[in-house]
Amino acid sequence: MSRARSHRWLRRPNGDTTPRFAYGADYNPDQWPREVWHEDIRLMREAGVNVVSLAIFSWARIQPTEDTWDFGWLDEIMDLLHEGGIGVDLATATASPPPWLTTAHPEILPVTASGETVWPGARQHWRPTSPVFREHALRLVTTMAERYAGHPALVAWHISNELGCHNIYDYSDDAARAFRDWLRARYGDLDALNSAWGTAFWSQRYSDFEQVLPPRLAASHPNPTQQLDFKRFSSDALKQYLVAEREVLTRITPDVPVTTNFMVMGETKGMNYADWAAEVDFVSNDHYVLPGPQSLDELSFSANLTGNIAGGRPWFLMEHSTSAVNWQPINRAKLRGELARDSLLHVAHGADAVCFFQWRQSAAGAEKYHSAMVPHAGADSAVFRAVSALGATLRDLAPAAGAPRRPARAALLFDWESWWASEQDSHPTSRLRYRQEALDWYSAFLALGVRADIVPRGAALEGYDLVVAPVLHVLPAELAKELTAYVEGGGHLVTTYFSGIVDENDHAWLGGYPGPLRDLLGIRIEEFAPLLDDETVTLDNGATGTLWTDEITLTAPDVEVLATYTSGAQAGRPAITRRPAGPGSAAYVSTRLGAQGLTPVLARLLAAAGIGSELPEEARGHVELAVRGDGDTEFWFLVNRTDEPVRLPGVTGDVLSGPTGGGTADDPLVLHPRGVTVLRRPAGR
Structure with missing residues (x-):
């Protein structure tokens, strides 16, 4: 394999370095x-x-x-x-x-x-x-x-x-x-x-x-x-x-x-x-x-x-x-x-x-x-x-131009090998779609107005307060150790159904699911319980599950049940769990909830990790915030996800592009329908 190359950008005539x-x-x-x-x-x-x-x-x-x-x-x-x-x-x-x-x-x-x-x-x-x-x-x-x-x-x-x-x-x-x-x-x-x-x-x-x-x-x-x-x-x-x-x-x-x-x-x-x-x-x-x-x-x-x-x-x-x-x-x-x-x-x-x-x-x-x-x-x-x-x-x-992405406090872990392996034939269900589950979690972040980085497997996780790893199907022993160390070091991990199932050779982890994450999560699953196409289950938090359920047995006394099944074969059993581990925690979601069902679950998990939105409440879900910046200056990209104007009271900065406004109660920024405003701001303000 070739050595990683250093980052080099497009050549410019005559050594011009003006940002563009x-x-x-x-x-x-x-x-x-x-x-x-x-x-x-x-x-x-x-x-x-x-x-x-x-x-x-x-x-x-x-x-x-x-x-x-x-x-x-x-x-x-x-x-x-x-x-x-x-x-x-x-x-x-x-x-x-x-x-x-x-x-x-x-x-x-x-x-x-x-x-x-x-x-x-x-x-x-x-x-x-x-x-x-x-x-x-x-x-x-x-x-x-x-x-x-x-x-x-x-x-x-x-x-x-x-x-x-x-x-x-x-x-x-x-x-x-x-x-x-x-x-x-x-x-x-x-x-x-x-x-x-x-x-x-x-x-x-x-x-x-x-x-x-x-x-x-x-x-x-x-x-x-x-x-x-x-x-x-x-x-x-x-x-x-x-x-x-x-x-x-x-x-x-x-x-x-x-x-x-x-x-x-x-x-x-x-x-x-x-x-x-x-x-x-x-x-x-x-x-x-x-x-x-x-x-x-x-x-x-x-x-x-x-x-x-x-x-x-x-x-x-x-x-x-x-x-x-x-x-x-x-x-x-x-x-x-x-x-x-x-x-x-x-x-x-x-x-x-x-x-x-x-x-x-x-x-x-x-x-x-x-x-x-x-x-x-x-x-x-x-x-x-x-x-x-x-x-x-x-x-x-x-x-x-040239400003790097400003890391978020939350991350979503994306793994090509789990994508490949989880959708192969002769599995508990042929309906599972790895990227759709990941996208649903990302949609929930957007609905809450919380920035999250989507990072490939192998990226350093230490800088993130919360990491969501959906359908982490392929789990080599070394990665399991890394995730355990992340939680024990104060990180908050969230994973889902059909995670921790096989090693790098696609051999099932023995002793119950989810394999090497059992002790960290404080749960054990003996058998999968996928759902038929027209079958749904309800949870006591009002959400509806599709595609999958698990028959969860709690194996540690400190596991908190965040939601329970109220219908289907798993009625009365845990559907969503969370176990503290020192200053960190490990949570498990055992059914497909879709973006709407995941949003309140994610809100609760984010709160436990101390993560909130940087946007005013009335803009959350309507506006996406992405941040680029290096050093003392950052650039806020505010993207209107709707077909209506959106007010941004209290959001201030020098406007590089988009509608102008003072960002005060009397003079708020207003994003045009499908509009984008870019602000230059002091970092961390």
């Missing part, structure tokens, strides 16, 4: 005639654009055949952008192989679990472990790096694009060979592999590594540890490919920072981005708003998690949409104010670059109905006026 936010989009000039290019540069300057991502899907244009190259158009547009004062985040163009390559080498095409070939015709049709693909891709990367190493427009390298979006799981023979190599490195020998995979079950014991395959289509449930290891391997395989491109770029252009765009959003779970983050100079992310009642909560959740994957340092919002997308069942345009609010919510959580897909809306192709900065209607449009206004807002916010 980067602003722009993916730019695809090769989709348009040259006469449009000069208009593009003019409109970019009008909108405040200062960076574009270029050549992302241009391999077939740059290298029309294996032995020919066409850089004339790219040279020209790079020069035009530089003359216009616009930097280039230059892609390596390896995201989708050209037709000549897949025709000559169909062995680079991915294979599904059922043995079907994934054919060309869309994008990302390549195997992460294909040596043939890697040879041709790295040749392209080398050629581009050598050609543009000294170009003054180059501000960063953009490796591939959305690695793993369509090709995370490949079951080909190349993948099988690479998987075996990965397993040899992880386990050393077959005895260790057989032990970890529990191959005594169903006569699966291996006598030679060559017998091991990816979890292809099988007659019944594939080995669960084999499945989990294949998920680990698949994330690592793509990470190794990322590193291979990065090493070429670093060798040829050591002074140019390197990034790739993650996809921290929704159910995109195949890539362990917390593990990948150390391999890039700065973290980048793509995010698109997902429809539903928790739409804005999910946006905040993803931005928050991205900011903490980045270690609190500034990161790059590489893609989001100005308005409608094209890939949802129904694609609705954004309401007035949402373009700016969505963008600034990412900035609130640490983004120092705000970019869209894409600059000019395509006239042809699969994404022609995806919105852009310049829509089909042209510059004389509400969308272009909104993106120009956002460019002006980002100029106003320049003093906040």
Whole structure:
């Protein structure tokens, strides 16, 4: 594994260090005639654009055949952008192989679990472990790096694009060979592999590594540890490919920072981005708003998690949409104010670059109905006026650029391996959704107006007064010790159903659930009690539970029962418990309560930890607060989550952007519907 890289941001011409936010989009000039290019540069300057991502899907244009190259158009547009004062985040163009390559080498095409070939015709049709693909891709990367190493427009390298979006799981023979190599490195020998995979079950014991395959289509449930290891391997395989491109770029252009765009959003779970983050100079992310009642909560959740994957340092919002997308069942345009609010919510959580897909809306192709900065209607449009206004807002916010995220007092622990393992087959229920449970807890924090950091497993917890670890299904012994030490040191831990169930090999902890957390929590569970789809239970605090219940036995005299079941098979038994442990405590929630049901529970747990909201009472649940700052100054981002004006009595500071007001009883700040106000304040006031 590569050594973690130091954080390096976009290069600036002439050593300019003036704080500013980067602003722009993916730019695809090769989709348009040259006469449009000069208009593009003019409109970019009008909108405040200062960076574009270029050549992302241009391999077939740059290298029309294996032995020919066409850089004339790219040279020209790079020069035009530089003359216009616009930097280039230059892609390596390896995201989708050209037709000549897949025709000559169909062995680079991915294979599904059922043995079907994934054919060309869309994008990302390549195997992460294909040596043939890697040879041709790295040749392209080398050629581009050598050609543009000294170009003054180059501000960063953009490796591939959305690695793993369509090709995370490949079951080909190349993948099988690479998987075996990965397993040899992880386990050393077959005895260790057989032990970890529990191959005594169903006569699966291996006598030679060559017998091991990816979890292809099988007659019944594939080995669960084999499945989990294949998920680990698949994330690592793509990470190794990322590193291979990065090493070429670093060798040829050591002074140019390197990034790739993650996809921290929704159910995109195949890539362990917390593990990948150390391999890039700065973290980048793509995010698109997902429809539903928790739409804005999910946006905040993803931005928050991205900011903490980045270690609190500034990161790059590489893609989001100005308005409608094209890939949802129904694609609705954004309401007035949402373009700016969505963008600034990412900035609130640490983004120092705000970019869209894409600059000019395509006239042809699969994404022609995806919105852009310049829509089909042209510059004389509400969308272009909104993106120009956002460019002006980002100029106003320049003093906040570079400021790190200010840590909160509460954290929500997010674990990719628990996400992967908890949703595998042959479990007590197939309805469990790890990220939804985590999102529900985050929605409860937002409803209470309490800031919480979403931190990946492995992050230091000592600075947090309260940590919520929902569905912490995979619990290695070392992590159990860390959580116990956290509580004994004064921290307040909250966990939930289906936590502490298996170790890192997906072997069940014996002696009762939740495994190594039993003594800390003071409870013991002998058997799971999941609920049917139409089944609910009631609690004596008025909440309704779904999905899951546990038959809890209290094993310590000091356990406090915070709520009891009043219906269902567990009626009269504890539903929510809390056990003090020195100055700290450990709580357990045994059913899915949803965001609304969790809110009063979380309020009680926060109070016990001494954590309150920094917002005035009337704004809680209506306004999200995120804080950036370094040293004596901090920046409060106040985001109106509603379609109505919201008053903020008593909240004061120098207004960088948004409505003005004195913050007094007679002259309070008022957030516009879907509006954002940013204040500069003394730290800790």
